[in-house]
Amino acid sequence: MNTPQHRNAPAVRPVTDADIPTAVDTLARAFADYPFTRHVIAADGHGERIRRFQELCLTRIGMVYGRVWIAEEGRAVAVWATPDQDPSPAFAEIGPMIGDLAGDRAAAYESAEQAVAPYRPQEPAWFLNTVAVAPEVQGQGLGSAVLIPGIEAAARSGCPAFLETSSEPNVRFYERLGFKVTADVPLPGNGPRTWCMRKDPH
DSSP: OOOOOOTTSOOEEEOOGGGHHHHHHHHHHHTTTOHHHHHHSOSTTHHHHHHHHHHHIIIIIIHHHEEEEEEGGGTEEEEEEOTTSOOHHHHHHHHHHHHHHHGGGHHHHHHHHHHHGGGSOSSOOEEEEEEEEOGGGTTSSHHHHHHHHHHHHHHHTTOOEEEEESOHHHHHHHHHTTOEEEEEEEOTTTOOEEEEEEEOOO
């Protein structure tokens, strides 16, 4: 028996090309002052660098090698990399672009990656690449709504869902969704604390 969606539940659907501009704008605004990206992306032209960085995550990784769900026409967005396809070719292609976007923080980006790499799953996993809700629609349950399809799909495939966050309030939010902290990593060079979290299937 199908359970009808609660009539007030946000409508969540896969992203389309038409949603890209709004989704990128949502991600760019959400990460404008995020501790991790402040640490690893150059300060000059920071907003535009963040916008281009998030656009790469959305269009080159999530939409090609993973899954992306949105609500509110892109004002809430969750971007996952999935184990179904190997995204190595995309990372090889965009690696130099990310280096350019990091600018004079490229060494910090590399050292941050090296610091968290040992705590990432060695087995196939769904990796939450990026997620954001536009400020004007926060507090309506949209963050949970766009994350749940990926969490449920990971569980159906028998894979853990994994994420990293550099925001302590985010840790509590993800814990409410069933994630558990697996590592608490102080990033080198006075970088922010970064928490690795995973949710195992069943």
